[in-house]
Amino acid sequence: MIDPLSPTPLYLQVADLLAARIERGELRPGNPLPSESQIQGQYDVARGTARRAVAVLRERGLVVTLHARGTFVAERPTT
């Protein structure tokens, strides 16, 4: 899954794993993403790394984050 020795940064590896779950339809629009704390535990990374991974998905427009509520899979535009 995650390779700490890979030249690919951990936060990118985590981001890609989460993105894959979304594209696979395992996480559907409106569904909550795992919390930072859960990502931390599931992938055994620091919270900062989990946060950065989610930030990548946000920049890609895949998810939307609400303060103190969570991060959710973005609704895809109707087109």
Add this chain to the structure above:
Amino acid sequence: MIDPLSPTPLYLQVADLLAARIERGELRPGNPLPSESQIQGQYDVARGTARRAVAVLRERGLVVTLHARGTFVAERPTT
């Protein structure tokens, strides 16, 4: 403003720019300094460079840093 080609290290250039803002009264005693992240963005340097710049100001007694709170312009001694 900042010259990456200058023989003067970046962290010193940044420190001097911040010190100038303090001496100019633009940043007053008690006011928060820009965060490391903000310095990073404003001067387009790495976080380590921003940190080191702030460290210089701390050594000069211009600012005080509180863990997990921030860095603040030092209150000038009454003399």
Add this chain to the structure above:
DNA sequence: CTATATTTGTGCGTATGTATG
């Protein structure tokens, strides 16, 4: 209304690795 737990947001502290001059 109060208290607690959860989750995101922010800021500093530290260590490691890489590259350059």
Add this chain to the structure above:
DNA sequence: ACATACATACGCACAAATATA
């Protein structure tokens, strides 16, 4: 060998907003 500078990644502490008992 050394100093500078970048990036990544770990951690701690606290604030702010939300949800729930």
